[in-house]
Amino acid sequence: MPTAATAASLALDLTSGLKTRDLEELYQDLHRHPELSFQEHRTAGILAERLRSAGYAVTDGVGSTGVVGVLENGEGPVVWLRGDMDALPVTETTGLAYASTVDGVMHACGHDMHVTWLAFAAEALAAGRDAWSGTLVVIGQPAEEGGDGARAMVSDGLHTRFPRPDAVFGQHVAPGPAGLVSHTPGLIMSAADDLHVVVPGVGGHGSRPEATVDPVVTAAYIVTRLQSVVSREVAASEAVVLTTGQFNAGQRPNIIPSEARLGLNLRTQDAQVRERVLSAVRRIVEGECLAAGCPTEPEVNTGASFPATVNDAALDAEIAALHRELFGAQSVFDFGPAMGSEDFSLLVPTGVPYDFWFVASTPQAVWDAAPGEGLGAKITAVPGNHSSLFAPDLSVLLPGVRTLVGAALHRLGG
Structure with a gap:
């Protein structure tokens, strides 16, 4: 298993050729065309086609609209990377040039950002497969918002039809100064009923x-x-x-x-x-x-x-160290457990360690103008997930790809 410094260096190398305009083009296209839970046909099709073009063996329709891409690359560990795809029944009020074109539907939780990160991370790892060995499984999950998507994929054989993972990674865009990454060992997100x-x-x-x-x-x-x-x-x-x-x-x-x-x-x-x-x-x-x-x-x-999302503490420490190598020690912090919830942990087979983190995305000008002092006060004052004004800064597109690529490389054999 590569060290944090080695994995960070490899992640930078594998993503050095990515072009900002390509990332923005995919993200803005997904943002314009949001799809509600279990209706993510267009989004799933885009992800599946990109994975096929990159050399993955792709299975469509897992748990209704889920996508699973498998890239076998010799002996070594199995790593799963997950991104969710669905939007919300929210009318967008951001005024963005690439605002939703679907009445009453918006990517107000940032899953369009998640799919963009996942697609480009998968492509970068496929293009750089000489740098690692093992098996990479890329999962585009439907219907996170209603809590049904992960269960649907598992019921449709996610744990039996595809290689069992040695580690599973996921991330979520969130309010906070763009460029920061929040890692919390153990409990990171709450249970919800x-x-x-x-x-x-x-x-x-x-x-x-x-x-x-x-x-x-x-x-x-x-x-x-x-x-x-x-x-x-x-x-x-x-x-x-x-x-x-x-x-x-x-x-x-x-x-x-x-x-x-x-x-x-x-x-x-x-x-x-x-x-x-x-x-x-x-x-x-x-x-x-x-x-x-x-x-x-x-x-x-x-x-x-x-269910509650509870990170494997040792794995989280490893990935947090890797992200410090990628972005600098001051860019990674522990915000503590959030009251928000996720179905990410339901995807993970019993006994497999997983790590989930947040990538902060509030534009600097918006953050500076927000009232209050300190991180906690300002986070409540800026548009957050599920807000009709939620608009992640485009500057976090490339860092979000690198966080995933680095995490995968840290566990895949060299």
């Missing part, structure tokens, strides 16, 4: 509330009471976020509906805390419905679920 609550009632005319059981009032009590879970049932040292993101009920102002629906999102970093909060949510929903005299039991159903 969507909960769908149905509050039953007895509908009727707004003029006769006494003849009804109003689910809107009951649901409002539930939302209010849920605010006490984090503040009164979870230790201050535990990181938990519980959000009510949806409240739907009724069609007319003068009609009391027969049910109300809530959409909740829970973020946790400890499995026991997660179970405690889930139990509290169910208890509060059931208790408020009982107090209101609801005619039937409420429903609390689990939707999308993401």
Whole structure:
């Protein structure tokens, strides 16, 4: 296994011929043509064609729209590189010349950047295969946003149809001063659970509330009471976020509906805390419905679920050292665990070490103009992932390719 310095030097050599305009051309094309989860046909086709042209054996349609490219290059370790492909139902407001041309759909999370990084890293490693030996597997994953994509690929045989990895690498574009790379050993991203609550009632005319059981009032009590879970049932040292993101009920102002629906999102970093909060949510929903005299039991159903992302600490230390060699010691930092979530870890076979990191991408002028002092304060003030204003700086295109190439070379045999 090459040292961090050797892998960094090789990564620079293998990417030295990349042209900025080529990176920008692919990225801007993908940004103009975003596709929602499991609809990434155009994006997957572009990635698959580039991999085939570079010499990979490509399998299309893995887990619906996923792409897997395999490049066997002699004896040695197997490394997986993963990038996700889907966009979000967000209307773009960046005003960019290459803004989305699809109404109501935008690459607001930066997966267009991820595909660009992945494609050019795969091509650079293929062109420089004399510098390494082993097997490289490149994965274009669909539907990360809903938490279904990784599961779909695994269900479709990702772990059995393709070479088992010795290490798996992934990265995510994020807010922060462009050019910095965030590495966190161990827990780096939180678990997330969507909960769908149905509050039953007895509908009727707004003029006769006494003849009804109003689910809107009951649901409002539930939302209010849920605010006490984090503040009164979870230790201050535990990181938990519980959000009510949806409240739907009724069609007319003068009609009391027969049910109300809530959409909740829970973020946790400890499995026991997660179970405690889930139990509290169910208890509060059931208790408020009982107090209101609801005619039937409420429903609390689990939707999308993401596990925590927990980096292999030793592997993360190795890749962080490599990235310091690539970009300088001051360019790599540890921001700590994020409350955001990913399905990246679901792709990884049990027992295989993985490493996931962030590449900061906020344009310098935007960062300097943001209010507040310090990294944490400014990050909350600049457009971030899922914002209609999210616009990564194009200067991070080449560094993001090099982070992946370097990580792969660090594990592939020389």
